[in-house]
Amino acid sequence: MSVEAWTYLLVGITFALYIYIGYASRVRETAGFYVAGRGVPAIANGAATAADWMSAASFISMAGLISSMGYDGAVYLMGWTGGYVLLALLLAPYLRKYGKYTVPDFIGDRYYSHAARAVAAIATIFISLTYVAGQMRGVGIVFSRFLQVDIATGVIIGVAVVAFFAVLGGMKGITWTQVAQYTVLIIAYLIPAIAIANVLTGNPIPQLAFTFSDLVSRLNQIQVDLGFTEYTKPFQGKPMIDILAITLALMVGTAGLPHVIIRFYTVPDVRSARYSAGWALLFIALLYTTAPALAAFARYNLITTLNGKTLEEVRQIDWVAKWEKTKLLAFVDKDGDGKITIAPGRAFVLKGGKPDFNTPDEKSRNEVYIDNDIIVLSTPEVARLAPWVIALVAAGGLAAALSTAAGLLLAMSSALSHDIYYRIFRPNATEAQRLLAGRIVILLAVILAGYFGINPPGFVAQVVAFAFGLAASSLFPVILLGIFDRRMNKEGAIAGMLVGLIFTAVMIGMMRAPQIFGAPAPVIKDLFGISAEGVGVVGMILNFIVAYLVSRATPPPPQEIQKLVDEIRVPKGAGAASEH
Amino acid sequence: MDGTKLEEYWKKNVGLIRNLLIVWALVSYVFGILLVEPLNGIRLGGLPLGFWFAQQGSIYVFVILIFYYAWRMDQLDREYHVHE
Numbered sequence: 321m322s323v324e325a326w327t328y329l330l331v332g333i334t335f336a337l338y339i340y341i342g343y344a345s346r347v348r349e350t351a352g353f354y355v356a357g358r359g360v361p362a363i364a365n366g367a368a369t370a371a372d373w374m375s376a377a378s379f380i381s382m383a384g385l386i387s388s389m390g391y392d393g394a395v396y397l398m399g400w401t402g403g404y405v406l407l408a409l410l411l412a413p414y415l416r417k418y419g420k421y422t423v424p425d426f427i428g429d430r431y432y433s434h435a436a437r438a439v440a441a442i443a444t445i446f447i448s449l450t451y452v453a454g455q456m457r458g459v460g461i462v463f464s465r466f467l468q469v470d471i472a473t474g475v476i477i478g479v480a481v482v483a484f485f486a487v488l489g490g491m492k493g494i495t496w497t498q499v500a501q502y503t504v505l506i507i508a509y510l511i512p513a514i515a516i517a518n519v520l521t522g523n524p525i526p527q528l529a530f531t532f533s534d535l536v537s538r539l540n541q542i543q544v545d546l547g548f549t550e551y552t553k554p555f556q557g558k559p560m561i562d563i564l565a566i567t568l569a570l571m572v573g574t575a576g577l578p579h580v581i582i583r584f585y586t587v588p589d590v591r592s593a594r595y596s597a598g599w600a601l602l603f604i605a606l607l608y609t610t611a612p613a614l615a616a617f618a619r620y621n622l623i624t625t626l627n628g629k630t631l632e633e634v635r636q637i638d639w640v641a642k643w644e645k646t647k648l649l650a651f652v653d654k655d656g657d658g659k660i661t662i663a664p665g666r667a668f669v670l671k672g673g674k675p676d677f678n679t680p681d682e683k684s685r686n687e688v689y690i691d692n693d694i695i696v697l698s699t700p701e702v703a704r705l706a707p708w709v710i711a712l713v714a715a716g717g718l719a720a721a722l723s724t725a726a727g728l729l730l731a732m733s734s735a736l737s738h739d740i741y742y743r744i745f746r747p748n749a750t751e752a753q754r755l756l757a758g759r760i761v762i763l764l765a766v767i768l769a770g771y772f773g774i775n776p777p778g779f780v781a782q783v784v785a786f787a788f789g790l791a792a793s794s795l796f797p798v799i800l801l802g803i804f805d806r807r808m809n810k811e812g813a814i815a816g817m818l819v820g821l822i823f824t825a826v827m828i829g830m831m832r833a834p835q836i837f838g839a840p841a842p843v844i845k846d847l848f849g850i851s852a853e854g855v856g857v858v859g860m861i862l863n864f865i866v867a868y869l870v871s872r873a874t875p876p877p878p879q880e881i882q883k884l885v886d887e888i889r890v891p892k893g894a895g896a897a898s899e900h
Numbered sequence: 901m902d903g904t905k906l907e908e909y910w911k912k913n914v915g916l917i918r919n920l921l922i923v924w925a926l927v928s929y930v931f932g933i934l935l936v937e938p939l940n941g942i943r944l945g946g947l948p949l950g951f952w953f954a955q956q957g958s959i960y961v962f963v964i965l966i967f968y969y970a971w972r973m974d975q976l977d978r979e980y981h982v983h984e
Contacts, residue, residue: 386955391936394954398928401959405924408966409917413973531952532945552951554936563933589984591977594970601966605959612955804914889910890982 342485366599376458399570456773508716812871
């Protein structure tokens with residue numbers, strides 16, 4: 321069977337599975353819709369959280385990004401895993417004890433204020449919306465790369481599938497499809513990685529092959545010979561302070577992302593919340609410790625396969641010919657010697673962030689353009705795996721994109737239908753009305769996400785920094801203080817959130833002015849060396865300081881709120897509380 | 901549970917969190933970033949040690965930290981009779 325036939329078959333089977341699971345877990349009450357009835361076992365919630373967390377970008381692009389960044393790629397590896405330690409130790413157990421459905425729920429109740437609830441709900445919607453558009457786009461891209469379907473059709477198919485299980489099953493449907501999606505995506509990621517580790521080093525375990533073979537030493541030597549710096553040499557693209565700030569911003573941002581936090585409302589008790597954070601990170605770590613190994617293997621393989629060879633020679637290799645056709649790989653013979661030279665710098669001039677294949681960049685001797693996505697996409701072919709493995713990678717990429725999209729859509733629609741509609745405007749709404757509102761809003765959100773997937777606003781890809789920066793500078797500090805500082809009051813929390821939010825938004829806006837507003841140049845390049853990706857950390861620190869000062873200058877929170885804080889600090893009673 | 905017992909339970913919990921977060925910061929920010937260059941002078945298998953912490957080791961330690969915390973809190977919850 322051809323790769324294409326296998327791809328249709330595997331994508332078809334997995335989609336049918338997701339739809340079946342969605343149908344089997346359809347719900348009739350709001351607790352099922354928003355928190356899966358709080359009946360999800362710790363290990364299943366761990367797998368669901370891992371799928372929720374790992375997006376199309378983690379699956380398809382991260383290894384390639386690390387491959388081109390070398391050491392500096394560690395910001396993503398540490399940043400997108402270390403946040404789970406903060407979640408497990410500082411937030412998840414207490415939020416689970418508190419119960420309820422959403423992040424704004426906690427913030428609104430703890431700070432006895434609809435203003436705080438509204439700010440948190442708006443932050444939740446904004447964070448999730450910037451993130452979800454990219455996911456729907458990811459679905460379209462996977463379809464177009466593997467099945468030659470155009471991106472819009474791919475997005476529409478993705479929208480239809482997500483809409484089915486999210487509208488019908490809410491959090492319950494999403495949870496169990498995410499468990500299935502995690503299984504698909506991790507198998508799809510590991511099989512090619514194991515195969516290429518075995519081919520290049522003779523050791524099939526990527527993490528061990530990466531650490532204990534001499535492959536990275538050889539890669540370092542090759543890089544130096546070609547005029548690059550060593551692959552493992554730190555701070556080549558970013559200064560140390562920026563690496564520190566970005567890592568911390570991604571960690572804290574992860575812990576403050578609403579779609580991740582709400583997953584911990586679905587487990588039966590506080591103990592399960594702690595363990596499921598551990599399972600989640602273990603499942604995530606399987607991919608995140610494999611990615612840097614894959615990055616180094618693929619870089620080694622690409623350089624040794626291409627450098628110094630003639631164009632006719634390399635074009636006889638199947639995967640080179642295939643990916644050259646899709647423009648993920650491109651050659652230009654600048655010196656006219658008929659041979660390929662790999663060197664630092666760009667092969668082609670960038671135009672609007674994309675390489676312009678008609679204009680070679682004469683400042684560099686480099687003759688090869690390698691798209692980051694090729695690292696993961698080409699691995700099965702490089703390792704000469706069967707066609708069904710290539711098809712599995714397509715199914716895995718779709719699983720990663722759909723699972724993350726579903727989680728984000730639920731976070732966004734619960735902020736709107738639960739926090740804003742029910743808690744603020746219609747506290748007398750019946751159970752049936754609330755459930756209907758939830759379903760309508762999630763359907764609208766899916767359609768909106770699909771629209772943005774087909775017509776991506778130019779800035780979306782550029783401002784993922786926004787999602788993390790805003791989560792780090794607004795939600796994380798006030799949730800943390802709400803648990804650990806009994807004296808924190810609504811004045812402090814609202815002032816802190818607003819300062820953190822506004823500061824970070826303004827900073828990112830100024831640093832990314834060309835991408836967001838189309839300005840000719842950034843208003844400021846960085847803040848003491850900290851770039852847009854890391855500036856949320858400064859916003860977070862300001863949030864903490866302002867919240868502390870304002871709360872100490874204003875009256876303490878009412879007695880019953882201080883009692884609530886004491887209550888969420890002990891695990892006992894979480895199961896009973898969820899009955900209400 | 902009375903107030904002083906609760907305070908005691910909470911203090912022990914916060915102490916444990918503090919210790920684990922010190923380890924968390926040590927493996928990532930100190931070994932993986934601040935001291936990465938001197939540590940790269942040492943090798944672990946085929947990798948420089950600082951690089952290993954940044955791209956592998958810190959992640960393993962994060963996983964262990966969470967399970968250790970969950971396990972220690974099981975004991976603490978039982979000791980203070982606040983478990984479910």
